[in-house]
Amino acid sequence: MDVKVGVLALQGNVSEHIDAFVLALDRIGCGHSSSVVTVRHPADLEGCHALALPGGESTTISRLIDKNHLYEPIRNFSGGIFATCAGMVLIATHVDDARINTLNLIDMTVDRNAFGRQRESFEADISLSDIDGGPFHAIFIRAPVATHAGAGVTVLSRLDQGIVAVEQGKHMALSFHPELGGDTRLHERFLKIIGV
């Protein structure tokens, strides 16, 4: 199968997500039959099997999604969505900030900046259920958490402050940044879920 992964490129950590997906596709042996592209307009989503929502400023990205007429196309996207940090805020059903127009794709309530400000940002080895290869070195930067997840949501990891990794159907949401650490196990798992 020729795999096409889109990365929402409105603001934030875009090039790192592209690099991480290229690496993950290479590692599962799909390097030659795949492409990773940027998504800035609705037409860019055509033919994509997956879409990454990168980290950045969720209030800014939410506004730019609306401005670029991407809200409905992403909501109705037929592929899987890989959402990290700000992406996790956007993909939720409920967020503690009315200014964010959530995509309502994963049934959870998310608190922004749940650990505090940048000085409270941290790196830690966390355990992820159902993932081989030991703990995952996770980078949390002004990270959100889910305070509640619906019955249809699988929780992969939870810290004292709340839930930090979830799956629902073809979608995955993480409050940390797997694109920064070089560990692509979560990318590979996501690609498997969407049928690669």
Next chain:
Amino acid sequence: MKLEELRFGTELLKRGFASMQKGGVIMDVVNAEQAKIAEEAGAVAVMSLERVPSDIRKMGGVARMADPQKVIEIIDAVSIPVMGKVRIGHFVEAQVLETLGVDMIDESEVLTPADEQYHIDKKLFKVPFVCGARDLGEALRRINEGAAMIRTKGEAGTGNVVEAVRHMRNIMGEIRMLKGMDKQEMTDYARDIEAPAELVIECAERGRLPVVNFSAGGIATPSDAAMMMQLGADGVFVGSGIFKSTNPELMAKAIVEAVNHFNEPEVIARVSRGLGDAMPGLDIHTLRDDEVLQTRGR
């Protein structure tokens, strides 16, 4: 999870934070009301300071870190990251801003330098720093001291983009030049520009600076901002350009859109219409030597 298993203030966290700002506009604000306008317009972060650069020029005297009360009011007013400026070398102003919870510190030539010999030892802090630079050597010296983000200096408070262009072209051009060099030539070049050889080699390998590089100092219109993006900036700082224009709300939104669509002239044309007057500009050649900010720190 036990607290001792967490690691705070690492290089990866600092550079990662800077990376999240990419493609964004960071706006200078002097109070909570301006901070809200900036956030509403789509700024990725705000920079808190006592006075915008064009007012610093007019006032003269010593320009210092903002009043902590103002910084706290700004932090309380918005949910996006809040940055703050300190004087070059003034590590105690930096300690104060870190204590207040500022998300990134700008060791800035726009304020009056506190130390003409040394910059702040930025590796001692948990909070990341951004520093100004005019060329590759200066950028790499700051990165070597621990800066997690570079901004080309330009000439702040002038509303004149010419120096921002010069400095961005310097850095991008020098990196392009490195690609044609072998290791020996790079080491020699590193000596010439007074930068660590390993950082010069890293730039050559990556084809870019090892940290995010924003543009600053003179951006006054949506076209200015988009030009800096096309020249290779990862994002822009707008200082006086927003709140010294006749309609800050409109100007702020237009600059955010122009940065987002920096390669689409038709969008830039649309958002630039009917914005009112941009900030009044200054011809760089009319500045006296002691009025030039970019030569502070090297």
